[in-house]
Amino acid sequence: MKRIERRANRRLRPRLNGRRWTDTVAGLVVPLVALAIWQWVAINGWVNPQVLPAPLAVWHKWVDYLLPLAPYAQFGDGGWLTWAVSGELPLDVVASLYRVVVGFVIGAGLALPLGLAMGASPVVYAWMNPLVQVLRPIPPIAYIPLAILWFGLGDPPAVFLIALGAFFPVLMNTVAGVRQVDGIYLRAARNLGAGRITLFVRVILPAAVPYILSGVRIGIGTAFIVVIVSEMIAVNDGLGYRILEAREYFWSDKIIAGMISIGLLGLAIDIGMNRLNNHLLRWHRGLEH
Incomplete structure (x- = not known):
């Protein structure tokens, strides 16, 4: 059976790869048309270039924003040859990703066990759900004054807000995944003599994994x-700080270049999370290939 499945997968791979390339090319049509229209409008002078610069101007600014990424050699203490990296964009990306990772790990790390407990225990759900439902609609942005008051300036308030933004998507999807396990699986496991721990580890948790991973994907996007x-x-660095700085100096081309950088980074994160989900859910129906 395994050999037959492997042969079938080998036959399907060229078709799937061809379809992926077709979908990729089709997905590029609309952005390219939008860029062409944007450039055409800018060339004809229909908009103020200070308000909406041309795509080529944005591209040049984005390249200037990125070019210092190239390392240059210098001699440090003791005559050792070292490599230094300068430039705003790579440093801003690293700073933003650091805050996202730390905040997301904290928020998801708190949400996952609480969500499992709320989903598996009606008592915990009855106690915690009212508080969760009151706090959940409050956007993380509303906590900014309190975050600055509690943690001051720098990374701590940013990490707090990110953790808060990632907490509730992971929590709610985990609770939904545990509570929506098909009752047939639970009754079958009990009839086979499964205890509470075995039932939770071998039945409830695997069935809830798709929901949990969906919550993780939403949570990291929110973060x-x-x-x-x-x-x-x-803070004084990061992609958000750089856009605010460009706004103060009315550098609209740098604002858009920063926005494009955010979009590309967010797209890369989402693609990575999607592939991770597909890899972890190979056993799930509809994701075998």
Whole structure:
């Protein structure tokens, strides 16, 4: 059977790869048309270049924003040859990703066990759900004054806001995944003599994994949105800070270049999370190939 499945997968791979390339090319049509229209409008002078610069101007600014990434050699203490990296964009990307990772790990690390407990225990759900439902609609941005008051400036308030933004998507999806396990699986496991721990580990948790991973994907996307907002207020580096700086000097081309950088980074994160989900859910129906 395994040999037959392997042969079938080998036959399907060229078709799947061809379809992926077709979808990729089709997905590029609309952005390219939009860029062409944008450039055409800018060339004809229909908009003020200070308000909406041409795509080529944005491209040149983005390249200037990125070019210092090239390392240059210098002699440090003791005559050792070292490599130094300068440039705003790579440093801003590293700073933003650091805050996203730390905040997301904290928020998801707190949400996952609480969500499992709320989903598996009606008592915990009855106690915690009212508080969760009151706090959940409050956007993380509303906590900015309190975050600055509690943690001051710098990374701590930004990490707090990011953790808060990632907490509730992971929590709610985990609770939903545990509570929506098919009752047939639970009854079958009990009839086979499964205890509570075995039932939870071998039945409930695997069935809830697709929901949990969906919550993780939404949570990390929310964390990436919150980090941009928090960097505009509490820190002195990062992509959000750089966009705010460009706004103060009315560098609209740099603002758009920063926005494009955020979009590309967010796209890369989402693609990575999607591939990770597909890899972890190979056993799930519809994701075998």
